[in-house]
Amino acid sequence: MSEITGRSTGSPSPAGTSPPPAAADQATPASPKLEESRAQIEAAIEQRLRQRSRRNRRIYLLIRIVSLIIVLAAWQYYGSKSTPVIFDPLTRVLGALVDLFRHQGLGAALWYSVWTFAIGYLVGVAAGVALGMCLGAYRRAEAAVGLYVYALYATPMVAIVPLLSIWLGFGVLTQELIIGLFVLFPCVVSVSYGVRNIDGDLLEVARSLRMGRASLWRHVLLPGTAPYIATGAAQGVAMGLVGMFIAEIFTQLSGLGNLLETAAQTYHTDQALAVLLVIMALGVTLRGLITLVQRKVAPWAK
Amino acid sequence: MPDRALPGAPAAAPPAAPDVAGGRIDCANVYKWFPGGIVLEDVSLTVEAGQFVCIVGPSGCGKTTLLRMMAGLAEVDHGQVSIGGTPVNGPDRRVAVVFQHFGLFPWKTVQHNVALPLRLAKTPRAEADSRVADAIRTVGLTGHERKYPAQLSGGMKQRAGLARALATAPDVLLMDEPFAAVDAQVREVLQEDLLALRDRLRQTIVFITHSIDEAITLGDRIIVMGTRPGHIVRDVLVPIEQPRTIAQVRRHPAYTDLREEIWQQLRQSAAEQAGEPVEQAGDA
Numbered sequence A: 001m002s003e004i005t006g007r008s009t010g011s012p013s014p015a016g017t018s019p020p021p022a023a024a025d026q027a028t029p030a031s032p033k034l035e036e037s038r039a040q041i042e043a044a045i046e047q048r049l050r051q052r053s054r055r056n057r058r059i060y061l062l063i064r065i066v067s068l069i070i071v072l073a074a075w076q077y078y079g080s081k082s083t084p085v086i087f088d089p090l091t092r093v094l095g096a097l098v099d100l101f102r103h104q105g106l107g108a109a110l111w112y113s114v115w116t117f118a119i120g121y122l123v124g125v126a127a128g129v130a131l132g133m134c135l136g137a138y139r140r141a142e143a144a145v146g147l148y149v150y151a152l153y154a155t156p157m158v159a160i161v162p163l164l165s166i167w168l169g170f171g172v173l174t175q176e177l178i179i180g181l182f183v184l185f186p187c188v189v190s191v192s193y194g195v196r197n198i199d200g201d202l203l204e205v206a207r208s209l210r211m212g213r214a215s216l217w218r219h220v221l222l223p224g225t226a227p228y229i230a231t232g233a234a235q236g237v238a239m240g241l242v243g244m245f246i247a248e249i250f251t252q253l254s255g256l257g258n259l260l261e262t263a264a265q266t267y268h269t270d271q272a273l274a275v276l277l278v279i280m281a282l283g284v285t286l287r288g289l290i291t292l293v294q295r296k297v298a299p300w301a302k
Numbered sequence B: 001m002p003d004r005a006l007p008g009a010p011a012a013a014p015p016a017a018p019d020v021a022g023g024r025i026d027c028a029n030v031y032k033w034f035p036g037g038i039v040l041e042d043v044s045l046t047v048e049a050g051q052f053v054c055i056v057g058p059s060g061c062g063k064t065t066l067l068r069m070m071a072g073l074a075e076v077d078h079g080q081v082s083i084g085g086t087p088v089n090g091p092d093r094r095v096a097v098v099f100q101h102f103g104l105f106p107w108k109t110v111q112h113n114v115a116l117p118l119r120l121a122k123t124p125r126a127e128a129d130s131r132v133a134d135a136i137r138t139v140g141l142t143g144h145e146r147k148y149p150a151q152l153s154g155g156m157k158q159r160a161g162l163a164r165a166l167a168t169a170p171d172v173l174l175m176d177e178p179f180a181a182v183d184a185q186v187r188e189v190l191q192e193d194l195l196a197l198r199d200r201l202r203q204t205i206v207f208i209t210h211s212i213d214e215a216i217t218l219g220d221r222i223i224v225m226g227t228r229p230g231h232i233v234r235d236v237l238v239p240i241e242q243p244r245t246i247a248q249v250r251r252h253p254a255y256t257d258l259r260e261e262i263w264q265q266l267r268q269s270a271a272e273q274a275g276e277p278v279e280q281a282g283d284a
């Protein structure tokens, strides 16, 4: 609502600042005086837009805070009414969180999980991007291995976890491999789609410029797929976290998943909820990081 | 880029010099088939070095196909296309293409888009920089070097596309409806600029358009094509002296007649294969 009214009141000046394209395209600039006043008006409009978006951001933040307060209050209220084994109030969960940190190695578990995740994730993304590029760019590669990739993609990854532990045992390597596999597929699918959907006009331009294979990758295919790589990497975070917990619960090694499993087995609901909170925070942080990287790597793709 | 050596520049060379052929285009009995059937039938056309030729014709008559063959982007199924006396066999460094939808790389700034062909040709850095600056200045984009294509208007994008084509100082410029994607006023400005530019650069230019007005305004010569299959139906010289401006063209006594003549020609060939609507009604 406020956006709409704001825009209509501002309308006389934009009309003056953004002249018809014909004028903008004139090689000869308008008189210096006109240029100057135009610059002023442009600055004023930019300022107003900035103010408006700042105000909007403040409103959104406020809504978020209010909603958070409501949810936490509801949690506290219902938690204190229910039996401890079923559900716990926020305060007790926070207490459990502190206790876990102090005496039960939550810090170490978090560190362990983050490390395993980081290695598995990076390997998965690297392999996924490379594989996706090959599948997307070379029909022969796709003919050779596409079938297995799609078959594996269609298989719920959880199903191959037991097999992996038979082959590789219950070690860190298995965990990392599982995470890597979970990350791999969203990357492969997104990247191969991206390569295949590069603007045909640009490929023709590349051809007319007589680009070799290396130049084609460097100037066209890689930058053209960057947004898809970022998308795959972002989806990979979510999938990788799933993989991480499955791996940890399954292999019973240290880590957050194991901590969660132990708490649940012993009916320490407050501890389980506390670990869950940490896991959520981890997920949100990683997503945020990826978005940040995304904006840095492919600024032209909004 | 006024004083760079242009291998095929006819005005600079004495009339007898054989290097006049540098930008000459020869199409000899060219045929092209696509899975849907024959698209070009027995097209023969010679464009002299330094000539500005406009091609008009109904949609689907094979204009783009012919241009792509000149650019080495499409195979010639029968016959031969040569540039400067050598048969075209894939994209050639003496030929530059300006694309209808600009063909700019969205992830590169204007500067880097224009510099790309030089970079691919491994031109020394200093020389490349000055050529790029020249080309950008020539098309009037100075000050916009660091912008990405998405930050430019349509007209500016095509200026950047033109600058990229000019950066390598080609003998031949191939332009496929280069101004079709910009609005009418911008289009006139671009036409005016191309006329001025052309007078300085003297490249051989093949320019496809749907507008008869545009063809008369720009071209030394107009090729009218018919369809089913694509072939040349008329080949007229524009009797308006170069250099010229749009206003001079509009006022020229030959303008109206020529316009009418080409229009009739197009309508006639459209009628011959009834049903196909003709879109060439004079715009602008």
Ligand SMILES: Nc1ncnc2c1ncn2[C@@H]1O[C@H](COP(=O)(O)OP(=O)(O)OP(=O)(O)O)[C@@H](O)[C@H]1O
Pocket (backbone or CB within 6 Å): B034, B035, B036, B039, B057, B058, B059, B060, B061, B062, B063, B064, B065, B066
């Ligand atoms: N790759 C292709 N495969 C099959 N048919 C094609 C292909 N490219 C072009 N054609 C056909 O060839 C004919 C000529 O196409 P072309 O693009 O050269 O026409 P045009 O004169 O440039 O038309 P327009 O004015 O619409 O740009 C059309 O009938 C088109 O359907």
Ligand SMILES: [Mg+2]
Pocket (backbone or CB within 6 Å): B063, B064, B065, B176
């Ligand atoms: Mg075409």
